[in-house]
Amino acid sequence: MSRKEGLKNYEELNLNDTKNDHRLAEVYRDWAKKYDYDNDNVLGTVSQPKSVNLLSTKLKDKTAKIIDVGCGTGLVGKNLKALGYICFDGIDISEEMLAIAKPRGYTNLFVGSLNKQLPVLENTYDSAMCVGVFTHGHVSSDGFNELCRIVKPGGYLCFTINEGVFQKYGFEETIKEFEVNNKWRVVSLYKDDYMTLENVKGYYCLATVN
Numbered sequence: 001m002s003r004k005e006g007l008k009n010y011e012e013l014n015l016n017d018t019k020n021d022h023r024l025a026e027v028y029r030d031w032a033k034k035y036d037y038d039n040d041n042v043l044g045t046v047s048q049p050k051s052v053n054l055l056s057t058k059l060k061d062k063t064a065k066i067i068d069v070g071c072g073t074g075l076v077g078k079n080l081k082a083l084g085y086i087c088f089d090g091i092d093i094s095e096e097m098l099a100i101a102k103p104r105g106y107t108n109l110f111v112g113s114l115n116k117q118l119p120v121l122e123n124t125y126d127s128a129m130c131v132g133v134f135t136h137g138h139v140s141s142d143g144f145n146e147l148c149r150i151v152k153p154g155g156y157l158c159f160t161i162n163e164g165v166f167q168k169y170g171f172e173e174t175i176k177e178f179e180v181n182n183k184w185r186v187v188s189l190y191k192d193d194y195m196t197l198e199n200v201k202g203y204y205c206l207a208t209v210n
């Protein structure tokens with residue numbers, strides 16, 4: 001699928017609605033085979049290596065159990081593996097994206113939506129990554145609760161937020177609320193390159209779960 005076709009699918013989504021799971025699963029089903037090419041050559045997305053580098057500044061245990069939520073084709077996993085992490089799972093709404101992630105070092109890959117309860121017990125993981133998922137029409141800041149639920153107290157959450165939804169979907173407020181309500185402690189939060197060929201920046205957040 002060309003980028004134009006991908007964008008056409010996006011345009012049919014209600015980008016203010018973060019409960020588009022069914023349509024999004026179709027969009028990513030059709031995009032899966034072309035996703036990595038578009039990531040590098042059309043969008044110039046750099047969020048995966050940047051996020052994994054951010055996590056690695058604090059998470060020194062390479063055997064830590066990590067979940068990559070919205071793992072897609074596994075570009076975060078590819079970067080985790082390159083930095084020596086050996087124990088990471090992935091979850092996504094799209095089976096076709098998961099199929100491409102298979103050879104990228106994940107221990108388990110499974111289907112689930114961050115707009116619902118994930119099929120994971122509480123306090124299962126030492127850390128969670130969530131890259132490219134807090135964006136137009138995908139998942140709202142409600143997803144933070146679920147990330148906190150599945151990560152052990154003291155574990156890290158490392159996620160990105162597209163600059164276009166940071167205020168619009170209330171992420172900025174919710175990040176502060178979670179800190180005030182003692183749900184997490186923000187270690188770093190900053191704006192940086194995200195989709196370089198589209199000139200889109202993103203917020204990178206690293207927090208520890210309380």
Ligand SMILES: C[S@@+](CC[C@H](N)C(=O)[O-])C[C@H]1O[C@@H](n2cnc3c(N)ncnc32)[C@H](O)[C@@H]1O
Nearest residue numbers: 028070071072075092093094113114115131132
């Ligand atoms: C922009 S891609 C990012 C993929 C990957 N994390 C990366 O950085 O390359 C967004 C991914 O989130 C998945 N996704 C969308 N809504 C989701 C949801 N509610 N729960 C879990 N994954 C979701 C999509 O299927 C897609 O694979």
